[in-house]
Amino acid sequence: MKTLIILLFVIKLISAKPTSIVLWHGMGDTCCVSFSLGGIKLFLEKKIPGVYVNSLRIGNSTVEDFENGYFMNPNKQVDYVCEQLASDPELKDGFNAIGFSQGSQFLRAVVQRCGHILPPIKNLITLGGQHQGVYGLPHCGALMYPTCDYIRQLLNYAAYDSWVQDTLVQATYWHDPLDEEAYINKSIFLADINNEIRVNKTYIENLNNLEHLVLVKFDNDTIVQPRETEWFGFYEPGQAKKIVPLNETRIYLEDRLGFKKMQKEGKLVLISIEGDHLRFSDTWFVETIIKPYLLN
Numbered sequence: 001m002k003t004l005i006i007l008l009f010v011i012k013l014i015s016a017k018p019t020s021i022v023l024w025h026g027m028g029d030t031c032c033v034s035f036s037l038g039g040i041k042l043f044l045e046k047k048i049p050g051v052y053v054n055s056l057r058i059g060n061s062t063v064e065d066f067e068n069g070y071f072m073n074p075n076k077q078v079d080y081v082c083e084q085l086a087s088d089p090e091l092k093d094g095f096n097a098i099g100f101s102q103g104s105q106f107l108r109a110v111v112q113r114c115g116h117i118l119p120p121i122k123n124l125i126t127l128g129g130q131h132q133g134v135y136g137l138p139h140c141g142a143l144m145y146p147t148c149d150y151i152r153q154l155l156n157y158a159a160y161d162s163w164v165q166d167t168l169v170q171a172t173y174w175h176d177p178l179d180e181e182a183y184i185n186k187s188i189f190l191a192d193i194n195n196e197i198r199v200n201k202t203y204i205e206n207l208n209n210l211e212h213l214v215l216v217k218f219d220n221d222t223i224v225q226p227r228e229t230e231w232f233g234f235y236e237p238g239q240a241k242k243i244v245p246l247n248e249t250r251i252y253l254e255d256r257l258g259f260k261k262m263q264k265e266g267k268l269v270l271i272s273i274e275g276d277h278l279r280f281s282d283t284w285f286v287e288t289i290i291k292p293y294l295l296n
Contacts, residue, residue: 018051019122019296020091024081026101026128026278027170030065031057037100043282047290052090056081056103074106074172074189081106082114094120096294100278101224104129105173108207109193115206123293125214128224128278132234132249133175133183133190136225160186177235195256204258212293213262214269223277231270232259246270 021044025037032038032055041055058068058077068077085091099107104126115121158164159174165188172189176182184191191197195204207213217230224230232246246252252259262268271288273280 017093018048019294020052020054020093020095021048021294022085022091022095022097022107023053023055024097024099024103024107025055025065025069026103027069028066029069029100030062031055032062032065040100043285044290044294047286048294051294054085054088054090054095056084069102070169071167072169073166074109074169078106078109078113081110082118085110085118086114091119094122096123096125096296097121098125098289099127099129101128102130102169102173104230105131105190105193108213109189111210112193112200112203112206115209116202121210122296123212123214124210125212125216125289125293126230127216127280128218128221128230129215130173130224130229131215131232132194132229132251133173133187134170134225134229135175135177135235135240162186165189175229175234177237177240180237194251196251199256204256208258208262208267210262210267211296212267212269214271214289214293216289217270217272218277218279219272219274221277231272 023031023037023040025031029036030038032041034042037055041053044053045051057065058072058080059065085095097107097111099105107124108126108129108131110118111121111124159171159176160182164171165186172187174183175187175190184196192200193203215231217227218224219227221227221230226233226235226243228234228243228245232249232251233243234249236242236244246259251257255261259268273284273288
């Protein structure tokens with residue numbers, strides 16, 4: 001009888017299906033082609049035999065998916081994805097989620113806004129996400145500071161106009177530390193999901209229901225400015241030089257996303273890697289992401 005029980009247990013382990021995975025690509029990428037997230041999807045399927053991977057396509061085609069990364073209001077994108085995930089039978093037993101670049105904060109918004117009505121979201125892994133927004137241009141460090149700052153001012157002049165917020169995705173996570181009031185009052189996406197306008201307790205509860213929130217920062221990132229935003233760090237309000245880490249930000253000190261509890265319970269994981277934006281090796285991905293967080 002004991003042998004039979006052990007045999008049945010082993011059979012159950014062998015036949016157990018791996019936890020499904022949801023991917024959301026970043027700006028300038030698409031869901032499905034081999035040189036974009038289609039390649040990541042194939043890699044995961046190879047490394048985790050039998051796993052179901054849903055690489056999110058926002059729209060009816062790859063072309064639409066690419067365009068929507070620039071021009072579809074993120075709030076509408078999040079609603080669209082919430083409906084997709086709720087109707088996907090392959091996710092009924094729960095799933096892990098991986099966001100790439102701006103897909104990081106978009107998937108976090110999915111967790112916060114509809115996590116309580118979706119199957120259990122186990123681990124959310126964000127690679128190079130702009131969680132506190134951006135205030136800078138790619139490779140802007142190559143410019144003289146006054147020139148760079150002038151371009152920032154031009155962007156700020158239009159970034160918070162309502163029509164720009166509604167039609168340009170990147171404007172919705174543009175964060176001007178020189179005018180925090182404008183950012184908080186006029187950002188239609190990031191200020192909301194960071195609970196900076198008012199505290200939404202559902203957002204906090206849904207984040208705390210994760211097994212882990214894994215934030216990966218690329219130490220030599222030349223695309224995301226400041227790169228510390230990938231760990232929720234950002235410029236100290238009122239200037240654009242000094243950067244404060246997560247535990248000195250308003251979000252943390254006022255516990256607007258429940259990070260203190262998550263940190264105490266070991267759910268908030270900060271990982272750094274040398275290299276530019278989203279540059280990592282297969283070996284690093286297997287050892288640092290797949291083995292600890294996706295094989296559950």
